[in-house]
Structure formats: C-alpha cells, structure tokens
Amino acid sequence: MKKIAILGAGESGVGTAILALQKGYSVFVSDFGTIKDNYKEALTNAGICWEENGHTEAEILDADVVVKSPGIPDKAPIIKKLVDKGVKIISEIEFAYHFNSELSIAITGSNGKTTTTMLTYKLLKDGGLDIGIAGNIGDSYAGQVASNPEKCYVLELSSFQLDGIVEFRPNIAVLTNLSPDHLDRYDYKYSNYIDSKFRITMNQTAEDYFIYDYDDEEIQQWLKTHTIKAKALPFSLYKKLDEGAYVEDKNIVVTMNKETIVLPIEDLGIEGLHNVKNAMAATTIAQLKRIRKDKIRESLSDFQGVEHRLEKVLKVDNVQYINDSKATNINATFFALESMKTPTVWIVGGVDKGNDYHELMPLVREKVKSIVCLGLDNTKIRDAYQNVVESFVEVQTMNDAVKVAQSLAESGDAVLLSPACASFDLFENYEDRGRQFKDEVHNL
Template identity: 65%
Template sequence: MVKKIAILGGGESGIGTAILALKKGYEVFLSDKGKIKPKYKEVLKNIEIDWEEEQHTEEKIFQADVVMKSPGIPDKAPLVVKLKEKQIPVVSEIEFASWFTKTPIIGITGSNGKTTVTNLIQHVLKEGGINSEMGGNVGNSFAKMVAEGSTDWYVLELSSFQLDGIEKFKPEIAILTNITPDHLDRYEYKLENYVASKFRITENQTEEDYFIYDADDEIIAKKLKQTPIKAQKLPFSLEKKLENGAYIENENIVVKINNTKFTMPTKDLALEGKHNTKNAMAAATVAQLLRIRKQTIRESMANFQGVEHRLEKVLKINNVLYINDSKATNVNATYYALESMETDTVWIVGGVDKGNVYNELLPLVNEKVKAIICLGLDNDKIVNAFGNIVDNMVETASMKDAVQIAYRLADKGDTVLLSPACASFDLFENYEDRGRQFKEAVRNL
C-alpha cells in the first residue's frame, strides 16, 4: 500500500521533504497557509505533486499516514492540535529525513553561535579532505540532501523548533553551544521548556556517541545534573582545566581526548572575541574526533572567513567602521557583539521582541554606547531600558534612515553596529534581508 504524507509549509524544509518523500514512493500532498515563494513553486511544478497555497484543505491532510510540519508552525496551531487528536503522527523534516539515511551526523544547536560553529566545522572538514555536506537550519534542507546525497558526513545546524519534532533522530556527534532565554514565546515563557527542547539533540545518543557542550554555561550545567546522558561528554571551557575536552592554557586552546592532545594559540584564530574562542573549541574537538591532521586544523581555524550577518565588517567611511550583526536576534547575541566593541559605538537595535530582558546589557551600553538608534515598529521597551543611560536616542522605522542618522552621529574612530537583539519580521523578510539592507544603505552613504 502506498503511504501518504501531508507536508505543512512550502519553504525550504517542506520542499526538501516533498522531494525525498516522492523519491521514497510516498503519495505527497503539500499545503501552505500562506503564499509559496516563486523559487519553490518552480520546484513544485517540476516534481508534479499535489499542492495548494493560501489554505489548508483539512480532509486531504487528515488522510495522511504521517504529517511533516515546517519548524515555523507552532505545536499549538489548531490544525496540529487536530492532527494529534486524530493520532496522526506529526514529525519534523529532520526526523523524516533521518529515516532514510545511515550516514553519520554532526548536529549543532544552541541559542547563539550555532551557525558559526556549523560553518567552521564544515570548513575544517573540507580542508581536511573529508566529504561532508552542510545544511539543516542553514543552507539546504536535510531532506533534500538525503534525497540527492552521497556523502560521508552531514553537518547540520538544528534549531529548537526542528528538535521539537524528533522521535528517533540521533547525531553521532552533538554540540550544544550555549543556552540563553530565546524564543520563549514558543515555550509558554518557561525557560525549562526551551532547555528541554535543546537537550533533545542528545536524547537518542548512545555510549558510542559524543556530546560536546559549554561547561561554563550555568543553564547547561544545571540540566546535566538533572538529566542522565548516555553519550561520552566532551566539555569546553574558558574558565577551568578539563580532564577530557577543550580548555585554555597559556593563551593556547588545548583539546584533550583520551590521551590525544591538540594545541593552538588563541591569537591565531581568524574570529575575534571570547565567544568565538568557544566556537573554535567546539569545532576543534570535532576535528580531533575525526582525526584531521593537527596542522590542517590550525590552518583552517586561522583562515576561516566567518559568517555573513554575524559581526561582519562592512566598510570604513571617514574612519568609522560599520558592522553588520543582523543575525543577533536575541539579547545574548548582542551581548557578545557589544562586548567585542573596542571604540565608542552607535548602536542600531530593535525589531520584534521575543520576551527580551535588557538588564544584562546595561553595563556594556553604559561603557561603550554613545548613541542608540531604535529600528522597529514598537521601541518602548528599548527606550525604557536605555533612555536614562544614553544621551542620544533616535527612533526610526526604515534601514535607510537608521544608517543616515548613524552617519551623522558617529565621529572619527567610532563604530556603527547593527545588532538588533530582536527578530526582524516587523520591517524585514528575515534577518538576512535586514543585514543586506544595512549593507546596501552603508554603501550608498
């Protein structure tokens, strides 16, 4: 009997799932409540499956043996609730794709740093001659890679939303970069729900697998005390020397795994800032596990170009440096950005607030920020948090205006930093769109 799959959402994960399901002999129906982007429509027309947009035809969806829902659709959505009442399994694209591959997986999650770590690992693997493909929450969907693929390793960035929909999915190497309050609007504003979601990356791991994590992160440390983990633990730390794992000694990164030792001077790392030292530790630990030559690891870490929209240096104009950190969609990411500023800073901030608390930024803003430009439709929270600290505060609702105001407020030697600490959906399509508009506005100055 032909199995039926209904796919909710016609974005990257939905299209990838459709391609894989079709290849595996499923009868496929794809349904998107919104409009499907033209590039994805093209694919749908080519693969000849049944699909619809701007509606959900429930009687068709309820005929499915399994439903894949895109990560953006919350579990509380009425249609998802009905599916569960009817006991129709609802899984994520990550889970569905994992049913059809035996290729080992490196899975990376965390509130911040996961895109950088994913790209850095992929870079080191490629330089080390290992055949690997990168995707998941960044780049290609996992399902599409499985449908097309022949590779020796998958390197997957995984969001908490993607991990929410797993049952059997298991990475051979799991990385948890850190946990800070984020997306709490999706988790009933309970931090423990969000933490549990992140820890799902290791729930199916066995004693033969590895779990790499930040040992300095208090939220992770607390959860580890409460949660037995089967995988072999490889922590990384800037604060303490470790028996097994990665730590700092005499300004060198040291990675020790079962009597093998790798060292590299922190000054040679391409990426600056304490958080990037941790990102490098996580990637170096993976490289050590995969037995990549030590010299290759060092060279890869030294020549890595970084990730677009993450502390990306755009241009210097009149000796003012413009930095695009549009990917900073939560307070903690912005904390890292402000911490790495070494000059007076004009800070562009704002967007859709996900339950932000700005207190932890106050000392940094006090020390480094000379002016704040609010870029959002509702800036009250930012104005209330920082209005008394910064003399210059301007509200604006367009990137062009924000950049032109920043140009007027910045003096020689200053930095203009776009690090919004918020989601982008009030004024932009996504954080990439926001970052590109920033770069364009800077180039047009």
C-alpha cells in the same frame, strides 16, 4: 501506499517532498501562504500535488504522517486537529534521518550555532572528508539525502526542529550555549526551551559524543538533574579540563583519548571570546573525526566568519560600520557589545521575544555613546536605556537608522547593528535586515 502531508513549501518542505516521493510515499504539499515560483516548479516537475494560500483539511487529516515546517507553531488550528486525530507529526530532520546511512553531526544553541556549523564543515571538508551541510543552512537535509544518502552531514538545528524529532540520533551533538530565546513558543517558560535544546542528545548512546559549554550555568544545572548516555566533552574559557577543550596561555588546548592539540588564539581568523568557544567546539569535532592537526590549524586561520555576524562592512569617515543583524537575542548582542573596542553607536530593536534589557546595562554604560532604536514598538528599550546614553533616537526605516547613526558617530567610533530582537516588524528576516544595512552604508 503510505500517505505523507507536508505543511510548508519552503526549502525544507520541498526537499522532504522529493525524498518522500523517491521512497514510495503518496505526497501532498500544502502551504498556508504563497509558494515561491522556483519551489512550485520543482514540485510540478516532480509530479507532486501542491496547494497554496490555505489548507485542504480533509486531505491533510487523511495522512499517515505529517512533516511540518519548523515555523508552524503547535497552536496552529491544523496542528491541533492532527494531534486530536492522533496523526504522527515530525520534522524534516526526523524524516530524512531514517534514509541517511551515516550518522550526522548536529549543532544547536541559542547563539554561535551557525558559525560553529560552518567552521566544523570547513575543518572536515578541508581535512578531506566527504561532508554535507544542512539544517538551517543551505539546501534541505532531506533533499540532499535523496541524492547522497551515504554522506555525513553537519546539521545546524533550531529548538523548533528538535521539537519534531522522535528517533533522530546524531553521532556527535553540540550545545553551544543557552540564553532565553523564542520564549513566545514555549509558554514563556525558559525551562521548556532548555528541555527542547537538550532533545539533541536524547537518543544518543554510549558510542556517541555530546560537546557542550562548560561555562554555561544553565547547561550545568540541567546536566546535574538529568542523565545523558553520550560521552560528554566540555569546552571552557576558564577551567582546565582533563578531557575536552580549554584555554591556557592564550592557546586553545584540546585533549582527548590522551592526544592533545594546541592552537594559538591569535591565529584564529575570527575575533572575540564567543568565537574562541565556537572554535573549541569545531576543533573537538575535527579531533573526533581524525583530521590532521596541521589541517585544523590552517582551516581555523583562514575561516572568515559568517555573513550578518559581526561582519565589518565599511569604514566611512574613519567610522567602522558593523553588521550583526543575526543577533536576534540578548545573549548574541552581549557578545557583540563585549567585543567593541571603540565608542559605539548602537542600532537596536525589532520584535521583542521576552528580552531583559537590564542584562546589557553594564556594557551599554561602558561601550555605547548613542542608541538608534529601529522598530515599531521600542517601549522596553526606551525605558531601559533612554537616560543612560548621550543620544536616543527612534526610527522606522533602515535608511533613517544609518543616516542618524552617521550623524551621531565621530571619527574613531563604530556603528553597530546588533538588534537583540527578531526582524519581522519591518523586514522579511534577519538577512534582509542585514543586507539593507549594508546597502545603506555603501550609499553613504
């Protein structure tokens, strides 16, 4: 009997354990931290051995294959020992792929991947397809494959998940864009991170499709020096394309296999240029999957967007409060600031992942009147913007951030939480940060 060790007992680890057990593996689950009660219960009920608050190395090093949580870095001592011993280490995505008979749709990118994934799922589901959604969203891919192995899944994938693939091959792959992110995991080399993102297409064949942002210079540069086998379908805001998606006369035009669909941008349920791009990518997929044009139009118009991504929370004293907690890098915040139509009090800060704040300088000068800095170490942000805005205030709780922002905002202004940083200094994750923001706004 093949032995599998699973490192990390979150959603993805527990789903993998259940699928592995079903496929006849001897399963051992180990988490260096504590395991949530609901996951402990699921493992115990399935008769799966598990441990928490540390790793029993002998047990793990004895495995034939190890599935590790995307959050565990390659530098972790247990991973180094497994590598030295030559044990195969893969991600949940790679493991589950081999038991999923229908090729998936996989979406990655520095920004926009959640919106594109959810919008794609909606277009295909509304269009009548039996479709699942997994990866970074919802229930684990492996857990769903255990119950529905024949379904097509729309997968939102991070670079960390792609680092753990070997043979995973999606029928349709999307790369929404590239901007420096998670560089601390890639030896602070942007090129390593870019290579990681492009792993999404490495196993694709001439029968598959690769959808990408034609306007992204880094993507274009990579494609000039590397060959991909999949059929390339770009999307662009600025260039008319023979095949792919582009903008013309305030319409999205998608042309493929001599068929064209035209969608007025004003009919989109979500605002901003970045969302036009997300809609182009999702519509291209819907076209490939033969969804009817009227269904695509209808679904695009009633899609309301994603929680924590430019989410309008409330107007208080004619000030609009906007939750963009999902903006954990410069590029995401760039799009948020670009979309602001009124003077803005900007709440920014957190764990810096190697940001260059000067990239935002023109937008800060044009749109931002005051900055509220929310983080344990705000040095880089202070150095960049302190002398550029009317007011610059540093705080360390969300309660203070919202109260200070309220005092700085006047009627007709907006308060934007768009941190451009990870959340782990003061919050559990970006969702926790976003929900705390919304709670404090509702308490004003």
